[in-house]
Amino acid sequence: MNTSPSPSGTEPAVRIGVLVPLTRPGWVEAGRHLLAGLELAAEEVNDAGGIDGRPLELVVRDTAADPRRAAAAVEELAHLGVAALAGEYHSVVARAAAARADALGLPYLCSSAVLDTLTEQPTDWVARLSPAQSYGWRGYADFLLGAGHGRVAVATEPSVYWASGAGIVRDHLTSHGATLTEFDARTLAPAALCEELVAHRATALLLLVGFPEPAVPIVRAVRADPRLAGLTLGAPAGQPELAEWTALLGDDGAGVSFLRYLPERPTPLGARVGTALRERLAAAPSFVAFEGYDTVVVLAEMLRAHGTDRARTAASWPRVAVDGTRGRIRFSRTPGISVWQWAWAPVQVVDRDPANPGRLRILHTVG
Numbered sequence: 001m002n003t004s005p006s007p008s009g010t011e012p013a014v015r016i017g018v019l020v021p022l023t024r025p026g027w028v029e030a031g032r033h034l035l036a037g038l039e040l041a042a043e044e045v046n047d048a049g050g051i052d053g054r055p056l057e058l059v060v061r062d063t064a065a066d067p068r069r070a071a072a073a074v075e076e077l078a079h080l081g082v083a084a085l086a087g088e089y090h091s092v093v094a095r096a097a098a099a100r101a102d103a104l105g106l107p108y109l110c111s112s113a114v115l116d117t118l119t120e121q122p123t124d125w126v127a128r129l130s131p132a133q134s135y136g137w138r139g140y141a142d143f144l145l146g147a148g149h150g151r152v153a154v155a156t157e158p159s160v161y162w163a164s165g166a167g168i169v170r171d172h173l174t175s176h177g178a179t180l181t182e183f184d185a186r187t188l189a190p191a192a193l194c195e196e197l198v199a200h201r202a203t204a205l206l207l208l209v210g211f212p213e214p215a216v217p218i219v220r221a222v223r224a225d226p227r228l229a230g231l232t233l234g235a236p237a238g239q240p241e242l243a244e245w246t247a248l249l250g251d252d253g254a255g256v257s258f259l260r261y262l263p264e265r266p267t268p269l270g271a272r273v274g275t276a277l278r279e280r281l282a283a284a285p286s287f288v289a290f291e292g293y294d295t296v297v298v299l300a301e302m303l304r305a306h307g308t309d310r311a312r313t314a315a316s317w318p319r320v321a322v323d324g325t326r327g328r329i330r331f332s333r334t335p336g337i338s339v340w341q342w343a344w345a346p347v348q349v350v351d352r353d354p355a356n357p358g359r360l361r362i363l364h365t366v367g
Contacts, residue, residue: 001060013057014050014308016042016299017077017106019070019087019097026065027211029242030089030288034111035060036280037292038087040273045300052304056296063088067096074100074108083308084109086295089288091115091133091161098126098339107313110339111295112288115161119338127317127331127340129291129298129324134336136259136347137165139366140236141172143257143349144204146364149232150178153202155185155193155209155218162208165236169206185209190221197228204232207256211239216248223252234258241286246357254354257363261287263326263346264362270325291345294324 018038021031038058045056059082061073070093077085078101085101085108088094094113101108102123110118110126114133119126144152152173156162170180181200183193197205205222207215215235222228233256239245240256266274273293277285298320306316317331317340331340347366353359 001062002057011050011054013055014303015057015059015080015082016296017074017080017082017085018058018060019063019073019085019093020060021065021089021093022062023064026063026093027089027242029244030112030286031062033242033281033286033289034087034089034292036277036285037273037289037294038111038296039292040276040280041293041296041300045296051300051308056300056303058086058296063090063093063097065090065093067093070094070097071100073097074104074106078104078106082106083303083310084299084313086299087111087292088113092159094118095160098123101125105310105314107310109295109299111291115164116337122333122338124317124340125314126338127320127342128337129294129329129342129345130261131344131347132334132337132341133161133164134168135344136261136366137168137236138172139347139364140234140257140259140349141169142366143364144169144234145173145176145178147204147232149204151200151202152178152180152204152206153197153200154180154182154206155188155214156182157185157209157214161237165208166206169236185214185218190214190217193218194221194225194228197222197231198225202231204234207233207235207239208237212244212248215239219249219252219256232257238287240352241288243283246352251354251357254352254357257349257351259366260348260350260360261326261345262290262348264348264365267323267325267327269323273325290325294326294329297324298322298329 063070089112091113098118102125108126110128238258306312322329334341349364350360
């Protein structure tokens with residue numbers, strides 16, 4: 001699948017490989033938002049003359065949330081001669097893509113995945129726009145502490161991503177005298193989970209599980225249990241951001257707090273791009289769409305300034321200074337992070353207003 005909105009002319013295109021989840025079990029709606037942002041930015045680059053007169057072409061591959069499929073796509077795209085790699089939403093998939101890009105010497109700007117360890121060893125080939133999980137999820141734990149939650153529960157499934165998130169939240173909560181209890185969503189049916197929440201006198205439940213299953217039945221069971229009427233629900237990974245959450249859960253999906261990577265007030269560029277994305281998506285754009293847009297803006301500027309040689313592109317991460325939709329983007333070496341990192345994109349904790357689920361409320365600003 002190629003996306004090539006190009007200006008007139010016969011100059012060969014500059015190609016960027018794009019990884020997005022477009023089919024199940026990937027989160028298709030997130031992939032659609034990510035691709036919308038990538039494509040909008042590519043169209044605007046080409047409307048402005050492309051890369052030194054050459055059209056910019058996106059060569060899109062569907063990862064379907066499969067790490068092996070993503071690694072194979074990186075291999076294919078590298079052999080097709082793309083100048084750089086962009087995208088991906090799922091952290092475990094992005095980690096597989098980053099490892100392969102590093103091994104092949106292909107510059108990769110990760111749009112949306114947050115795992116701290118995208119690569120096992122420090123690399124100059126990979127950079128990331130989204131905040132590291134340790135930064136955002138510690139901020140989420142601060143929100144829980146500020147709201148007075150001393151007994152937090154987690155429903156989780158086996159995954160490097162969920163385990164990492166639970167560990168970050170646990171360490172931060174326990175260092176402030178709170179507790180975190182984990183429940184295995186594979187072995188506990190939603191009704192049994194409710195019994196455990198009552199027995200442990202939990203004041204908050206975090207959903208570190210797949211969507212829609214088992215997240216949707218868990219939310220429904222909790223909302224239907226009068227004993228848990230005061231329980232706070234959270235989904236820090238951001239599932240309530242997208243329309244599918246509200247479509248499946250209705251009013252039950254309101255009041256579930258999550259992390260969102262947008263500023264409290266949009267920049268002028270962010271406002272303009274938000275309007276264009278809304279028209280393209282026929283829905284409110286998520287932060288994932290803005291991440292996609294910013295990815296192409298950064299790569300296009302790097303390719304204009306330094307050419308399409310892969311090694312020169314990778315060497316230029318520390319020289320990036322680009323106005324994105326959410327602020328000025330620069331990359332640096334950050335302790336504990338193995339890739340070049342924008343430190344940091346804006347981070348909020350938000351939820352959908354129970355009185356108006358179409359409206360998002362800012363509950364806490366991280367940083």
